[in-house]
Amino acid sequence: MGGLATRVFEPGFFTSGPVHVAIAIGTVVAVVSAVTGVFTVMRGQSFAGHALTDVATAGGSGAFLIGMSPLFGFVGLSAVGAGVLEMIGVQRARGRDLVTGLVLGVAIGLAALFLYLDATTTATSGATQQILFGSIFTTQASTIPVVVAFSAAALGAIAIAYRPLLLSTVSTDIAAARGAPVRAAGLLYMLALSLSVGLSSLAIGTILSTALLIGPPAAALRLTRSAGRALVAACLIGIGATWLGVLLAYDSFYWGASRQALPVSFFIVAIVFAAYLLSGLRVSAGARARAVAVAGAGQSRAAA
Amino acid sequence: MFSGFMMTTWAVATIVAVIAGVVGFFVVLRGSAFPAHAIPKGAFAGAAGASLLGINTLVGLGAFSLLAALGIGRLGRRGRSDVVTALALVLMLALGAAFLSRTSQYEPEIFSLLFGEVLGVSTTELVPVAVIGIACIAAVAVLYRPLMLSSVVPEVAEAKGVRDYRMQMAFLVVVAAATTVTVPVVGALLMFSLMIGPPAAARALTRRPALAMLLAVVIALATVWAAIAISYRSNWPVGFFVGVFGAAAYALGRAGAALRRHGRATT
Numbered sequence: 001m002g003g004l005a006t007r008v009f010e011p012g013f014f015t016s017g018p019v020h021v022a023i024a025i026g027t028v029v030a031v032v033s034a035v036t037g038v039f040t041v042m043r044g045q046s047f048a049g050h051a052l053t054d055v056a057t058a059g060g061s062g063a064f065l066i067g068m069s070p071l072f073g074f075v076g077l078s079a080v081g082a083g084v085l086e087m088i089g090v091q092r093a094r095g096r097d098l099v100t101g102l103v104l105g106v107a108i109g110l111a112a113l114f115l116y117l118d119a120t121t122t123a124t125s126g127a128t129q130q131i132l133f134g135s136i137f138t139t140q141a142s143t144i145p146v147v148v149a150f151s152a153a154a155l156g157a158i159a160i161a162y163r164p165l166l167l168s169t170v171s172t173d174i175a176a177a178r179g180a181p182v183r184a185a186g187l188l189y190m191l192a193l194s195l196s197v198g199l200s201s202l203a204i205g206t207i208l209s210t211a212l213l214i215g216p217p218a219a220a221l222r223l224t225r226s227a228g229r230a231l232v233a234a235c236l237i238g239i240g241a242t243w244l245g246v247l248l249a250y251d252s253f254y255w256g257a258s259r260q261a262l263p264v265s266f267f268i269v270a271i272v273f274a275a276y277l278l279s280g281l282r283v284s285a286g287a288r289a290r291a292v293a294v295a296g297a298g299q300s301r302a303a304a
Numbered sequence: 305m306f307s308g309f310m311m312t313t314w315a316v317a318t319i320v321a322v323i324a325g326v327v328g329f330f331v332v333l334r335g336s337a338f339p340a341h342a343i344p345k346g347a348f349a350g351a352a353g354a355s356l357l358g359i360n361t362l363v364g365l366g367a368f369s370l371l372a373a374l375g376i377g378r379l380g381r382r383g384r385s386d387v388v389t390a391l392a393l394v395l396m397l398a399l400g401a402a403f404l405s406r407t408s409q410y411e412p413e414i415f416s417l418l419f420g421e422v423l424g425v426s427t428t429e430l431v432p433v434a435v436i437g438i439a440c441i442a443a444v445a446v447l448y449r450p451l452m453l454s455s456v457v458p459e460v461a462e463a464k465g466v467r468d469y470r471m472q473m474a475f476l477v478v479v480a481a482a483t484t485v486t487v488p489v490v491g492a493l494l495m496f497s498l499m500i501g502p503p504a505a506a507r508a509l510t511r512r513p514a515l516a517m518l519l520a521v522v523i524a525l526a527t528v529w530a531a532i533a534i535s536y537r538s539n540w541p542v543g544f545f546v547g548v549f550g551a552a553a554y555a556l557g558r559a560g561a562a563l564r565r566h567g568r569a570t571t
Binding site: 045050097100106109110111115132205208210214215218261263268272276 | 419544
């Protein structure tokens with residue numbers, strides 16, 4: 001039994017400082033992403049959510065350029081991006097992909113410029129790698145309070161807007177007719193979205209932060225139709241994927257002879273994707289069972 | 305600016321702009337901006353994998369963009385297509401991150417794959433780029449009528465026997481082919497800007513499809529040529545100029561269309 005434990009948790013996993021920080025930040029980020037993501041998936045705004053991660057790339061690399069912590073760049077610019085998207089109407093289904101795409105294009109252009117300037121004018125190396133692929137193992141413990149504060153703000157925004165947000169997600173017309181503050185709820189939601197994108201960019205990088213935002217909520221929404229239950233399930237899937245990802249990334253250092261760890265973001269994304277595929281299996285099994293039941297009922301009626 | 309090695313770049317950039325204009329026209333028409341973003345970006349992982357195995361980058365790009373296209377099309381049939389696109393994209397990017405961690409790939413090389421490299425194309429690659437480019441244009445020419453029909457009036461297309469799913473798959477494969485040839489020049493991220501900005505500007509200016517497609521090609525050519533020229537002079541990344549010019553073209557197109565509407569309303 002003890003042998004198995006050391007096989008699963010390679011030496012030093014529980015005493016390593018970076019692992020503690022990674023688990024702490026990863027958990028908080030997974031919860032915020034899952035809660036926000038449930039609304040992103042239900043509102044069909046995966047593309048907008050993804051576009052904000054590219055906006056965050058520009059922010060993070062810009063912050064690097066002026067010597068600030070990338071986290072503020074991530075959050076700051078994705079908040080601006082969210083504001084722009086909301087202003088030009090990301091909630092209108094028609095033409096919104098086009099507008100999102102154009103915002104995305106400008107953001108990518110800026111990111112290209114900033115990263116280029118980072119590489120050529122500053123002494124810090126590894127900016128590209130760190131911003132695109134995350135830095136959960138190298139984040140300082142002193143960052144945790146900031147992460148927690150941003151997360152609390154994001155969760156608070158969702159909590160305040162919860163009912164009108166849910167209503168306007170199901171039907172904008174009904175929400176407006178009932179006099180729900182649709183616009184304010186939408187703004188709060190976009191604020192939460194930009195905070196959550198900024199936080200997950202820190203943890204698993206701007207390129208992969210879409211995974212935590214979309215994956216666990218999409219899997220959860222295939223398992224249950226109730227928004228409340230989906231929120232809980234998405235949080236659990238997100239946290240599970242993050243913990244397992246951190247563990248596997250830590251262990252991967254001991255795999256093979258190369259003594260070279262695989263990136264934690266790779267494991268988190270792979271687990272999230274597997275969770276999505278598995279949730280689909282459950283759905284199709286349920287659908288098949290229903291189909292068989294219906295067919296059986298039809299046959300027995302025909303026999304009678 | 306027009307010395308030997310730059311001539312290759314100009315030639316490739318011209319092919320890229322024509323493909324982006326033609327394919328991008330349908331991207332905008334069908335509203336498939338997200339797949340058009342995801343396929344090039346995911347193909348980046350293929351390039352990383354190819355450099356890990358020491359094979360030609362074009363092979364890696366081709367394999368991964370085709371995989372992305374088929375995956376998005378197949379999984380998108382059931383379940384929400386935007387969610388599937390996002391997840392397929394991040395899965396490939398995660399593979400790319402894993403590949404990169406296994407190589408001693410230099411940071412500038414990652415950067416040039418994502419954001420483009422004016423001098424990234426060698427003369428030997430000119431032939432495959434031209435061949436795949438011509439194949440892309442030919443595929444669009446063959447598919448033109450059914451694709452147009454299924455993009456604009458899906459119900460009519462369905463009634464005439466044009467399968468929506470098959471059209472979507474065929475179109476995604478064309479996007480994948482376009483990706484393969486364009487990513488080494490304008491980068492995985494900026495290929496997307498080029499497929500969205502110029503065609504969107506063209507669509508704002510005219511409603512006639514053939515004219516809009518021609519206009520999209522012209523604007524794409526102007527964008528790429530200007531971007532390369534300025535990037536060559538300033539040493540700034542070509543991707544920055546492509547992104548900004550593409551969006552500027554769209555803004556100008558919208559402004560032009562609004563002005564024309566305004567003029568018509570007052571007279």
